[in-house]
Amino acid sequence: MRRFISVIGMVSLFLSAGAHSDEDKISFPENYRATYTNYLSLDRTQNPDQVIRLFANDIAMQGPGEDGKLPYGSILVAEVYKARLDSEGAVVTSSLGRRIKDKFALVAVMQRGEGWGEQYAEGIRNGNWEMAAFKPDGSKANKDINACLACHAPLTESNFVFSYDHLVK
Numbered sequence: 826m827r828r829f830i831s832v833i834g835m836v837s838l839f840l841s842a843g844a845h846s847d848e849d850k851i852s853f854p855e856n857y858r859a860t861y862t863n864y865l866s867l868d869r870t871q872n873p874d875q876v877i878r879l880f881a882n883d884i885a886m887q888g889p890g891e892d893g894k895l896p897y898g899s900i901l902v903a904e905v906y907k908a909r910l911d912s913e914g915a916v917v918t919s920s921l922g923r924r925i926k927d928k929f930a931l932v933a934v935m936q937r938g939e940g941w942g943e944q945y946a947e948g949i950r951n952g953n954w955e956m957a958a959f960k961p962d963g964s965k966a967n968k969d970i971n972a973c974l975a976c977h978a979p980l981t982e983s984n985f986v987f988s989y990d991h992l993v994k
Contacts, residue, residue: 851957857902865991868924876926878904888994894984897939905931932959949974951985
């Protein structure tokens, strides 16, 4: 019985380690608003109550190489805002039909590094991208990065980036 419990514990540890994000590779990009390019702002398609502003460092702004991938060292930053809600909880939109941003909720960061992402299972591996989430003040956010990885994983044709077409020259 003791061996059985030990095996279950080891399997649980292995499974959680195999799906665990290595967010410590990524630090909060200080001064990204001043040093990165704000290349896109839009209503977040995956979340009907959010607005997103996207920034890229100079390396990512070079666009993809001949292999169709953004260069190693590319950093993408997403400022995620809650959309303004009316008194009944419905999303408020502008006269242009766009959501109006409200509370600054999260800073999501994607960074591409050589050999990164190898610890993830096939279903959530994003090539050589790593992801992290921060609160607006730069401290770590308690966010399930595996959900982010799983959402981006099908985007193999666009180097796992939803806004890839906006970075292509």
